Amino acid sequence: MKKILLSTAFIASAATATYAGSAGEPVVEPVVVEPVAVAPMLGGDWTGFYGGLSLGQAWVDADDDLDDSEMVYGVHGGYDYDFGRFVLGGELDYQTGEDLNLGGEDIDDIVRLKMRAGYDLDRTLVYGVLGAAQLNTDNFDDTGWVAGIGAEYLVTDNVSLGAEYLYHQFDDFDDTNLDIDADTLSLRANFRF
Numbered sequence: 001m002k003k004i005l006l007s008t009a010f011i012a013s014a015a016t017a018t019y020a021g022s023a024g025e026p027v028v029e030p031v032v033v034e035p036v037a038v039a040p041m042l043g044g045d046w047t048g049f050y051g052g053l054s055l056g057q058a059w060v061d062a063d064d065d066l067d068d069s070e071m072v073y074g075v076h077g078g079y080d081y082d083f084g085r086f087v088l089g090g091e092l093d094y095q096t097g098e099d100l101n102l103g104g105e106d107i108d109d110i111v112r113l114k115m116r117a118g119y120d121l122d123r124t125l126v127y128g129v130l131g132a133a134q135l136n137t138d139n140f141d142d143t144g145w146v147a148g149i150g151a152e153y154l155v156t157d158n159v160s161l162g163a164e165y166l167y168h169q170f171d172d173f174d175d176t177n178l179d180i181d182a183d184t185l186s187l188r189a190n191f192r193f
């Protein structure tokens with residue numbers, strides 16, 4: 001029995017020493033860090049000149065009793081500068097339509113000079129517009145103001161597609177005592193260079 005007790009005490013003390021650690025320094029395994037792959041950024045750079053085409057619908061109203069709506073189409077060109085997340089630019093555009101008429105007066109075209117200011121969401125640009133517009137009819141023409149919103153998406157580095165809504169106001173149009181409001185909603189395609 002004495003041998004069993006001595007054997008048990010010896011095993012217990014050996015086990016305790018094993019769990020407590022040894023007198024030598026612990027061995028530290030090196031940690032291997034795998035590099036993390038970073039996805040390429042697909043951001044767009046909106047800086048540069050552009051030109052394009054537009055196709056849309058125009059609604060014209062004069063003093064709430066003369067109104068018409070027709071399809072319009074046109075061309076535009078401009079320049080944008082990308083400051084990082086903020087984009088500022090200017091644009092000149094021309095739109096015309098067929099059979100757009102106010103009380104027997106045919107509307108020939110509209111020319112706009114606009115400032116664009118927007119937010120760069122990488123491949124998408126959301127912007128606001130403010131500027132001057134000239135409405136030309138068969139016998140009259142006058143200048144008013146235009147404001148609106150739009151968005152563009154870079155399909156490739158050089159091609160963008162978008163949409164733009166514009167509101168126009170012409171007070172006392174060419175001294176005729178007519179106040180004219182016009183809305184346009186256009187789809188746009190741009191080539192950037």
